[in-house]
Amino acid sequence: MIALLTQCFPPDRGGIETTMGEMAMAFYQAGHRVVVLADHIRGGMAEPDWPFAVRRFGGPRFWRRARKARALAALAADVVWADSWKSLETLPARAPRVVVMAHGNELLRQSGGRGGRMARAFARADIVVANSRFTAGLLAGLHDAVVVVNPSIRPPLPAPREPQPGHIVSLGRLEARKGFDMVIRALPSLPGARYTMAGAGPDEARLRALATQCGVAQRVAFAGSVDEATKSALLGQAEVFAMPVRREGLSVEGFGLVYLEAAWFGVPSLAGLAGGAADAVLQDETGLLVDGSDAAEVREGLARLLADPALRERMGAAAQLRARRDFTWEAVLPAYLRLLERSSAHNGSSISS
Structure with a gap:
């Protein structure tokens, strides 16, 4: 089982939201059991009809994270895939193999207490997936197992190509x-x-x-x-x-x-x-x-x-x-699946489907 641990998930809009939604669907369609542990919907929209389990957590941050940690501990997942280092702070004391994504902007504030929190969070991960070479550079000194995988996009809705002058x-x-x-x-x-x-x-x-x-x-x-x-x-x-x-x-x-x-x-x-x-x-x-x-x-x-x-x-x-x-999911998904197997190899076991 793959547990996606995320603060950002559709139907809320944004780049990370889109990436995590598409990733959950791609893992599911590849035959893996998927459970998503996500924050509450912020945009006032209804929950889509997902083909996998999506559990939402609201309330104050401390309470939200504590409830997520308990839910994650009860899942007995094979792999946790987190949307960012902040989500790793939700991990229970004993966690399975962990893959975490890094997007760039969230890594710039490394001074003071935040820097210590970030270092401790990344120490919980087996693999860090950077979305660009720039982001991988920001991770220097924070983790030794950094892999660059450029994100994919969902094909936009079709429209005629009719460029207007200027x-x-x-x-x-x-x-x-x-x-x-x-x-x-x-x-x-x-x-x-x-x-x-x-x-x-x-x-x-x-x-x-x-x-x-x-x-x-x-x-x-x-x-x-x-x-x-x-x-x-x-x-x-x-x-x-x-x-x-x-x-x-x-x-x-x-x-x-x-x-x-x-x-x-x-x-x-x-x-x-x-x-x-x-x-x-x-x-x-x-x-x-x-x-x-x-x-x-x-x-x-x-x-x-x-x-x-x-x-x-x-x-x-x-x-x-x-x-x-x-940059389609068909092109990028094999890289993510290889990372799942790589994290599995670190632990000496396999991922259940």
Whole structure:
């Protein structure tokens, strides 16, 4: 039996939520018994009709974690697969083999008491799965058995590929590290371009004010949170996908699944050098990587992509091939299954199905 221990799980939305939901389903479909121990649903949505057991835990953190630990101890699982080091703090005193995922951003705060908690949590794991080479670098000194497995994506809903001239699209939470402000700052030098941002977040008011300040408010659209069909339609209309991420204090992008979602539609990306985007976007092959904190680099990168249809076509085709070949669950699942067997070998036993 595999116990997935997670704070983040569908129907709540987010990259980790999607990854853990898809992982549970993939393990189940591969013939393993799966039980998910997850936090309460935060978005007010109903529990989906899962084909495996999903147990929810609410209340104050201490109480929630204590109840999870008791439930996990009673399961007698063969392997615990945790969404992050924080979930490892839920482990009972005696735990089976443990695999834990690392996403990047949560590893930046290692000072003081948090650093000690993190070290103790990772010490409980047999294997740590990093989502990018950048994240693996952050784990130096915290664990000796680190394996990089880039995450997979769920194929987006189909939509016609009808790129609109000069259309730049961004998807993601509206926060400073995403670099959407740098795209707005570039627009005055890109007279034929228009820009659509899909997402919500704390940076929206500042971004709206910036668009007005730069004199491009009429060319900037804030689509808000969108459903899957609208997201696919926007990507189908994009000439360029832009998310020139940068590090903001202790916040950084560990990978960037949205680059792959854009790639699925044959859209080249302008990505930032900070964090793990270099695993999601290959420089001069599937897009461009720039210093997301440098407005001139962002502007020049966008100008280069928008001015060269042949370049966009070449990069978009390469991005689409790579996304559909290397980042589906069918492509990534064998790596996760090998890690299950590897953790089993450490313990000298096998995983029950």
